[in-house]
Amino acid sequence: MQLKETFEKVKRASKSLALLSDEQRNEILLAVAEAIINNKQRILEANAQDLAKMSKDNPLYDRLQLTDSRLEGIASDMRNVATLPSPLGHITKQKTLANGLHLCRVSVPFGVIGMIYEARPNVTFDVFSLCFKSGNACVLKGGKDADSSNREEVALIHEVLEKYGVNKDVVALLPATHEATGEMLNAVGYVDLCIPRGGRKLIDFVRDTARIPVIETGAGVVNTYFDKDGDLEMGKAIINNAKTRRVSVCNALDCLLVHQDRLADLEELVKPMAEKNVILYADVQAYNVLDGKYPYLEHAKDDSFGTEFMDYKLAIKTVSSLEEALEHIDENGSGHSESIITKNEQTARKFQAHVDAACVYWNVPTSFTDGAQFGLGAEIGISTQKLGPRGPMALEEICTYKWLIEGEGQTRP
Secondary structure, eight states: OOTTHHHHHHHHHHHHHGGGGHHHHHHHHHHHHHHHHHHHHHHHHHHHHHHHTTTTSSSSSSHHHHHHHHHHHHHHHHHHHHOOOOOOOOEEEEEEEETTEEEEEEEOOEEEEEEEEEOOOHHHHHHHHHHHHOOEEEEEOOOOOHHHHHHHHHHHHHHHHHHTTOOOEEEEEEOOOHHHHHHHHHHHTTOOOEEESOHHHHHHHHHHHHHSSSSOOOOOOOEEEEEETOOOHHHHHHHHHHHHHHHTTTSSSOOOEEGGGGGGGGHHHHHHGGGTTTTEEEEEHHHHHHHHSSSSEEOOOOOTOOOOOOOSSEEEESSHHHHHHHHHHHOOSSSSEEEOOOSSSHHHHHHHOOOOSSSEEEEEEEGGGGGTTTSSSSSSSSEESSOOOEEEEEGGGEEEEEEEOOSSSOOOO
16 A cells, blocks of 8 residues: 555554543644634635636535635634533443443544545545544545645644644545545555545445445435425425525435425425526426426426435425325435425324434424534534434544453453
8 A cells, every 4th residue: 555654654643642631632623723714815725726627617616615704614613613522431331240340331532534525625624623522533535626725724734733742643634536545445454434425426436445444424315395284484495495505515405395285386485496596307297387487497307306416406396195205205315314394293203203314304404414503513424324323423423432341350250
């Protein structure tokens, strides 16, 4: 492995994190947050180099772009992480056996976390803050689209770490190449856990290739069902927010399911999205209702449903019942986030009980699927798998545990 030396340095450096107190970690996180604000221009100039290489029409452009306000938000999230209780050293279970042995299960870091992500320079700071707070070192593998931004951010983090006498190898940024991805996925004995964050193609490649443990963060094919008992004004606000707040993120709405009894309200329901030029791919019934009334209307195709658009595009499907809506979600959802809009509690509870997703909403937009919004400070990704963490992963989710056993010379018969 050409990067073996890098992995070895990170592994060694990870041991030094155990010597830091939570107070020291918090002080450093606050210092990095301050450095982000004080060096905004430096980061934005690097980001501008990346943006210049990407078309503004690319759905990933919004993910790639950093602004003054977004950097303020990143710094704020890092300060929030610093205020959270430490996830380390928690006794999650303890007991004394009949033979006198005392068993204690305590939370500890994984050690080294590998993060693979695409055009998302904000992830660099988010991952650092969560890993550092939880005592984990991190190996970052960003995409080539955000390489200048990521390198400037890691350089800034390294400067703060060196100022506080912390080994800067607790954070490493790999080259933005496919070869580096392959090496990380084969870094057995060096990287304890890999978390991919990106599109379906990336996640499938990591899952199929890795020889190290992986937590899958699935692509977000997100549906919202407007029930026959849905509130129109509430529905307008929820659907518009879920679709247009930020179209490039994984919690953005991809398909609106509407009960056939509410087709008369469909024109009003989708009206706010016309201001953002959202293209609607409507099935036959919905198309007939909206034809001549919505300016950006097209016929739905077979691949309109079950697609993560990451763009100002939305599929619309008419359903005759809650059961049909649930069947559609079962077949086309990705297990990320799903929502129902209804005033009928019985219907909502049935929806929440049946839908197999990490986050299931009732009268709330899926845009809330986010670690910071969940009060977790930030997130390292949204897990859609069932083994291990599920949903927004933050401090607790990137810790494991070990058993501590104390005795007085007992031997096993």
